[in-house]
Amino acid sequence: MQVEQVKVFTRPKTLRPVVTHYCPGCGHGIVARLIAEIIDEFGIAEKTVGVAPVGCSVLLYNYLDIDMFEAAHGRAPAVATGCKRVHPELAVFTYQGDGDFASIGTAEAVHAAARGELITTIFINNAIYGMTGGQMAPTTLLGQKTSTSPQGRNSKVAGFPIRMAELLATLEGAKYIARTAVHDPKNVIQTKKSIRRAFETQLKGLGYSMVEILSQCPIGWHMTPPESTKWVQEKMMQYYPLGEFKISKEV
Amino acid sequence: MTGNEAIAEAAIQAGCRxxxxxxITPQSELPEYMSKxxxxxxxxxxxxxxxxxxxxxxxGAAGAELPCVIVNIMRGGPGLGGIQPSQSDYFQATKGGGHGDYHLLVFAPHTIQEAVSLTMDAFDLADKYRNPVMVLGDGNMGQMMEPVVFKKNSGLKLPEKRWALTGAKGRPVNxxxxxxxxxxxxxxxNLEINRKIQEMIANEVRVETYSVEDAEIVIVAYGTVARIAKTAIRVLRERGFKVGMIRPITVFPFPYSTFEEISGDLRKFLVVEMSLGQMVEDVKLGVCGKAPVEFYGRTGGVVPTYDEIVTETERLFKGVP
Amino acid sequence: MEKTAKKSLYANVIMAGFGGQGLMFIGKLLAYSGMKNGKHVTWIPSYGPEMRGGTANCTVVISDEEIGSPVITSPQALIIMNNPSLEAFESRLEPEGFLFLNSSLITQKIARNDIDIISIPANDIALEVGERRVANMVMLGAYIERTKVVPKESIYDGLKGFFGDKVKFLDVNIKAFERGISHSE
Known part of the structure; x- marks a missing residue:
């Protein structure tokens, strides 16, 4: 009996064969892979430029085999704007964490979307500052304990977590806005679909696109990886509902 | 044209696209002109x-170790300060405005015509060194109008921009x-950046000396203050005082050696600035203790008049403390 | 034959009034005319919040030689359109300098007696020629006639450049300018 061997799983070409710096159980690595798959599927590796600013996201340039910028903290959408305006033929995306996109760089985030810049933002929301060791993020949930909210986030002191997807969806220039998660296979598949739609929105020249991805940070949350996926499902998704908040009919 | 408009046009003629x-006042005419x-x-x-x-x-348009030109039209500080002309950003411009071991090449034009030619040179040198170049003006320079002539670009052969991010087609990724x-x-x-800085120091110093041959007091000034000082020097010469001027055109790299070369009957240097004496330190380094370095400055947006410079210089001649 | 060394030209003037009275415009027009006559010129405005409703002023220098300071402490001439500007600049005029006063609006007394005062009811003249906004041109006419810094023809050329084919505006500006000239004669 002859057995036919079919390759069903392989490393995307755009993903470099290197070990990442991400902690065990982290969602970043999954998203990096999904971006690489989408770039390969569109066949745009030679015309894509990525922008990674400060945070756990910054080292993305070590993992993707494409031209990449490292940007100052919070400024990735401005850097991407400059790049895209000068090279409109390129596909340009930013890869930002919550400290970057929802705190220090909110002005750039909002204005890039308001201008309808033809760029895509992949926004990792893990409700914590991962790289600096687990401090409170603008997306930290109420009651969530971090190294700078040791009693749990209190709205009287630290206000409320920001829902970036809903916020940006109100802007005319934003044409694809979605929130997804990567804590289980079903949601990983949905995330990939959203990243594809976001890139499509850009490539078709429709406007700004952003995918907010709820991502587990077991080390920052002081949990085991299984506990962290459960926390995404039970806690994060309650405050941050998944879905497509804005989509063009052309996509 | 106003200085702001002239700098904008010079940038376009130098190839800025x-x-x-x-x-922001006092440079808003620059973006206005560019938008048109x-x-x-x-x-x-x-x-x-x-x-x-x-x-x-x-x-994003260019990339780190940016070959870019930054125009700083200075106004009074600190903080928000005011909107009137000043030279309050000398330290920031010449000593490094951010952290790390680096310098910008900094041009300080004193007329609008000079602002035009230096802006055009700035684009060339930014590309040559792959380093930001600053054109350091002040509110007066930005708002003032003077006739200008636009000359042809230098035609300097510039290095290919192999480092740029353009999509990695047919080459390794950048x-x-x-x-x-x-x-x-x-x-x-950092050592590689420093190598470029040393090259700039060796090759790019520009300075104007004005009536220094027989001068007993040499005024040191840059930008708007230098042209005000030229008027003061004319008045002082008419009154028989031997006064000249050293005008740094690049404030980084600073023309230290010009100060070493000035000797003879020299009694004193007088640094005049629209600040409380930021360039004085560089002048003292250049003079290296061979002559006293005095200072006169106005700050907060007040422009020193030639009368004030005349009075101050005469005071130094008389040896009045 | 009388030997006359042609004295090289150096002239400066500060023009001041309310924002909207067109001082910046006549300053630029004068500088432009100087440039067209091959002179070195500088025009420098006061700028900032005071330009909205308060006093606005500009300084013009025209010279055969390279101009040092564009900022003038004691001007040779003043064109003054309102009371606040008179207060601000009267003391700065150099002795024997020209003070061109808009007597339609200026009610304050002149304290100095070492200067040459030329009073022109510029707003009244402007109304007579049919356009209240050209009081500035009346003042410029008076200034040019008295100082001869640039030939008046070059002002006409400059105006044509600014107004192009808007003949109506051009005509009324020229008319106002000429009334200023004859008033100053």
Whole structure:
């Protein structure tokens, strides 16, 4: 009996064969892979430029085999704007964490979307500052304990977590806005679909696109990886509902 | 043309096709002019949401170790300060405005015609060294109008921009970054930047000397103050005082050696600035203790008049403390 | 034959009034005319919040030689359009300097007696020629006639450059300018 061997799983070409710096159980690595798959599927590796600013996201340039910028903290959408305006033929995306996109760089985030810049933002929301060791993020949930909210986030002191997807969806220039998660296979598949739609929105020249991805940070949350996926499902998704908040009919 | 408009036009004639800026007095005419002119030459004008966003858009357009030209039209500080002319950013411009071991090449024009030619040179040198170049003016320079002539570009042969991010078609990928977590790697990076800086110091110093041959007092001034000082020097010469001037055209690299060369009957240097004496330190380094260095300055947006400079110089001649 | 060494030209003037009275415009027009006559010129405005409704002023220098300071402490001439500007600049005029006063609006007494005062009811003249906004041109006419800094023809050329084919505006500006000239004669 002859057995036919079919390759069903392989490393995307755009993903470099290197070990990442991400902690065990982290969602970043999954998203990096999904971006690489989408770039390969569109066949745009030679015309894509990525922008990674400060945070756990910054080292993305070590993992993707494409031209990449490292940007100052919070400024990735401005850097991407400059790049895209000068090279409109390129596909340009930013890869930002919550400290970057929802705190220090909110002005750039909002204005890039308001201008309808033809760029895509992949926004990792893990409700914590991962790289600096687990401090409170603008997306930290109420009651969530971090190294700078040791009693749990209190709205009287630290206000409320920001829902970036809903916020940006109100802007005319934003044409694809979605929130997804990567804590289980079903949601990983949905995330990939959203990243594809976001890139499509850009490539078709429709406007700004952003995918907010709820991502587990077991080390920052002081949990085991299984506990962290459960926390995404039970806690994060309650405050941050998944879905497509804005989509063009052309996509 | 106003200085702001002239600098904008010079930039366009030097080949500038992309402008990211934010309006603020006293330089708002520059983005205004760019918004009108750039589309005519097929360029991109974008008004950013903030100055911070603007410089980062520039970063995106070009990349780290940026070959870019930054125009700083100085107003009084600190903080928000005022909107009247000043030279309060000398330290920031010449000693490094951010952290790290680096310098900008900094031009300080004193007329609008000079602002035009230096802006055009600035684009060439930014490309040559792959380093930001600053044109340091002040509110007067930005708002003032003078006739200007636009001369042809230098035609300097510029290095190919192999480092630019354009999509990695047919070449290995490029990466633009300033993060080097390994201290050995960062040291190597800094040494390479320093090599370029040393090259600038060796090759790019520009300075004007004015009536210094027989001068007993040499005024040191740059930008707007230098032209006010020229009027003061004419008045002083008419009254029989032997006065001259050294005018740094590049404030980084600073023309230290010019100060070493001035000797003879020299009694004193008088540094005049629209600040409380930021350039004095560089002058003292150049003079190296061979003559006293005095200072006269106005700050907060007050422009020193030639009368004030005349009075101050005469006071020094009389030896009045 | 009388030997006359042609004295080289150096002239400066500060023009001041309310924002909207067209001082910046006549300043630029004068500088432009100087440039067209091959002179070195500088024009420098006061700028900032005071330009909205308060006093606005500009300084013009025209010279055969390279101009040092564009900022003038004691001007040779003043064109003054309102009371606040008179207060601000009267003391700065150099002795024997020209003070061109808009007597339609200026009610304050002149304290100095070492200067040459030329009073022109510029707003009244402007109304007579049919356009209240051209009081500035009346003042410029008076200034040019008295100082001869640039030939008046070059002002006409400059105006044509600014107004192009808007003949109506051009005509009324020229008319106002000429009334200023004849008033100053």
């Amino acid at each position: 992309h402008f990211f800026g934010y309006p 002119r750039l589309p005519e030459v097929g360029g991109v004008f974008l008004q950013a949401e903030s100055e911070v966003a603007a410089i980062n858009m520039l970063f 990466l633009i970054k300033s993060l080097y977590l390994d201290p050995q790697a960062l040291e190597k990076h």
